[in-house]
Amino acid sequence: AKNAGKSRLQRFSSSLHQDILEHQTLLQDLRVALDNNELFVVYQPIVELATGRICKVEALLRWQHKSRGLIGPDVFIPMAEESGLIIVLGDFVFKEAVKQLAHWRATVAPDLTVSINTSTYQYNDSGKHLEHWYQYIEQMGVPFHAIILEITESMLMHQHENVSKQLLSFRDHGIHVALDDFGTGYSSLAYLNQLDIDFIKIDKSFVRDLGKGRSAQELCEVIISMAHKLGLRVIAEGIETEAQLDFLASFHCDLGQGYLYAKPLTVDALQPLLESKQFD
């Protein structure tokens, strides 16, 4: 029994050791991924629910690892945040998305806007380094109001001072702000109004439960009507079924995204959708 216990412990510590090594290797690969052109941005259409028109896209980062294939942001974004790489990756996504938006607006979609995820670590220095983003937007000839920056509820809890200072600066420039994953944290809608946020994004966990009982329905309905009373527009994420769409439309939800319409797509794959302008 003693021996068995020891070997279990050895097995445990050796697999822990393996995990740490694995993590370090992946982190090392991530450090050079940008220079190796392994990172790219995909775009998911955001649709006006009442008309089916594609009016925005959300930029989402992808990593095509040289030997492991596609790695999801749920794996590498946290690594980038822990290591500080997120600053460089965040700048990359921002520039890619704004440059791409400028091209789309000049060609197929003059009114298109882009929504870009930001991480709490990008606000650590009270967002000073975000200041050069303004210059880039002007340089690309895109109006500030065509850019939405997404922040999360947890950022408001952990980096409140820095984030709210930066939100004021965004507002002064006319950049829009969306609160992502709404409903998963603790912020009240009234408080969001003080921060002058423009959109809330209802988390996909709530959308998933629509039609599976009254509580998800009531929750979505209340969030949407309260948001509207406060002058916020609502984007529902993770719409996968017609039934979920019908619920959201009946609650007058403004916008939505999800596999029902389209998955996040490469620039090339998105082109025909932007040309046809809307879903029916």
Ligand code: C2E
């Ligand atoms: P998020 O910002 O909440 O993005 C929504 C996620 O839901 C995306 O996962 C998207 O592909 C997925 N999704 C879209 N429609 C559906 C649907 O109908 N059903 C389901 N089940 N999922 C759907 P993705 O692309 O894997 O991104 C995961 C998370 O990684 C994002 O969650 C975001 O927090 C983070 N992330 C992605 N790109 C970036 C980035 O450029 N910067 C930062 N800071 N974070 C990013």
Ligand code: CA
């Ligand atoms: Ca998002």
Ligand code: CA
């Ligand atoms: Ca989300």
Ligand code: CA
């Ligand atoms: Ca506003």
